[in-house]
Amino acid sequence: MxxxxxxxxxxxxxxxxxxxxxxxxxxxxxxxxxxxxxxxxxxxxxxxxxxxxxxxxxxxxxxxxxxxxxxxxxxxxxxxxxxxxxxxxxxxxxxxxxxxxxxxxxxxxxxxxxxxxxxxxxxxxxxxxxxxxxxxxxxxxxxxxxxxxxxxxSWEVVSGLKDLVVMNTTDSEFWGYVKDRYTTLPEARDRILATQVSGRWRFNWTGDEQKAPDWEESYEQTRTHLLRAFAETYSLSLQQTLYRMGARIIDHRAEIDEVRFSLPNKHHFLVDLEPFGLTNDNEVYFAADRPYGLIEATVLRDGCEARIPVDLSNL
CATH class of the missing domain: 3.10.270.10 (Urate Oxidase;)
Known part of the structure; x- marks a missing residue:
């Protein structure tokens, strides 16, 4: 052939x-x-x-x-x-x-x-x-x-941070979620919420040096708003906290149009102390490093489009 x-x-x-x-x-x-x-x-x-x-x-x-x-x-x-x-x-x-x-x-x-x-x-x-x-x-x-x-x-300026570890020891709940036959996680009405923040924010600066933000002040103020939103949000989900963090930055920093966060949920599980005849009243936890929930989302100023990559490791 x-x-x-x-x-x-x-x-x-x-x-x-x-x-x-x-x-x-x-x-x-x-x-x-x-x-x-x-x-x-x-x-x-x-x-x-x-x-x-x-x-x-x-x-x-x-x-x-x-x-x-x-x-x-x-x-x-x-x-x-x-x-x-x-x-x-x-x-x-x-x-x-x-x-x-x-x-x-x-x-x-x-x-x-x-x-x-x-x-x-x-x-x-x-x-x-x-x-x-x-x-x-x-x-x-x-x-x-x-x-x-x-x-x-044209210019694009994207700043941010990584490895910012934060924790709330209360004012966090997680309940009312979908359950199927594989669900074993008990609902929590008072839990630790901890994460290691990786975040990026995109500026709307177009290259005019006379209109450039004070970059140092912008970073410190953005970081402050991020932390305050984390601390001041009574959290029913890490997604809710993420949105409040991004929204607060957009609301308070006019030079920023887009914020993207990647938040691993640093799980803290209550230790069962009953075998030792002890009551664990939300005092002793096991800090698990893996596997972990990973919550990611972008928050945008109204009318703006997302440009920060979904995978922050590419930025």
């Missing part, structure tokens, strides 16, 4: 990007005897006229990833780091406007917090102008995040 060959289908290059990931840069600002720290993990991703480097290996349009690394450190000196957002904006604008072959830059930043260690002199009274203030301890707070995307004409 004759075998007839079929013409080969063309193979085309799809979406692609390159860059230098996880550049750890620490910027110390010395204000006399008082020092300030910005500790960032910066990832640069560039795309544009890159077909030929894939097809033939020609590097004629390729800015080396080592150069992008060097730029991160040079900009930390030249511009300083007022905020993660502003630093990433400087970088994104530079790469797109300085290289003809680069059409789009995406800068992702993780920021790590350091708290100042008070000295014995500071504990004794007000700090004097010459008192050394250069000692820090790495904070156990959440990691602050931002992603800046620029294509030469």
């Amino acid at each position: 004759a075998v007839h060959s079929q013409p080969a289908r063309p193979v085309m290059l799809g979406q692609n990007q390159y860059g230098k990931a996880e550049n750890r840069v620490v910027r110390v600002t010395r204000d006399g005897a008082t020092h300030h720290i910005k500790d960032l993990n910066v990832s640069v991703s560039l795309s544009g006229d890159m077909d030929e480097v894939h097809y033939s290996g020609s590097n004629a349009t390729v800015l080396p990833t080592d150069t992008t690394k060097n730029t991160v450190f040079a900009f930390a000196k030249e511009y300083g780091i007022d905020s993660a957002e502003q630093f990433a904006i400087h970088l994104a604008r530079h790469f797109v406007t300085s290289q003809e072959s680069i059409h789009r830059a995406r800068i992702r930043v993780e920021e790590y917090t350091w708290d100042r260690i008070a000295t014995s002199e500071a504990a004794a009274g007000p700090a004097g102008p010459d008192e050394p203030r250069h000692s820090f301890v790495r904070s156990g707070r959440e990691t602050r995040l931002t992603q800046i995307t620029y294509d030469g004409s």
Whole structure:
């Protein structure tokens, strides 16, 4: 039986990007005897006229990833780091406007917090102008995040946080849910509600530096509203709490149009102490790390569309 060959289908290059990931840069600002720290993990991703480097290996349009690394450190000196957002904006604008072959830059930043260690002199009274203030301890707070995307004409700024662990020891219930023959979970009228917040929020900033938010204040206020909504919501479900957290941010921060949360339910189960002749009056719990419920949703300003990826690990 004759075998007839079929013409080969063309193979085309799809979406692609390159860059230098996880550049750890620490910027110390010395204000006399008082020092300030910005500790960032910066990832640069560039795309544009890159077909030929894939097809033939020609590097004629390729800015080396080592150069992008060097730029991160040079900009930390030249511009300083007022905020993660502003630093990433400087970088994104530079790469797109300085290289003809680069059409789009995406800068992702993780920021790590350091708290100042008070000295014995500071504990004794007000700090004097010459008192050394250069000692820090790495904070156990959440990691602050931002992603800046620029294509030469439009900007997208998405900031957020991860690993913010919160707990309410009461004012949470869970009952009235669907039950089938596999349901064993008892209804709860007073339970612990705990989660590890991963959240992102998208700004409506269009690139006008004169109208840019105060990025540092915006982050702190957004975080505050998130925490207050968690603490002040009498929760009948983690979904309800998530919505209240996002809605409060939208209501109080005019610069934000979209909020997305991913909230693992950190289950705390009451321990059965009856075998030991003890009553457990909502006092002793087993903290289970897995499996866990995972609650995710987006909250939007009216009239806006969702742009933050459903999977926050992609942002």
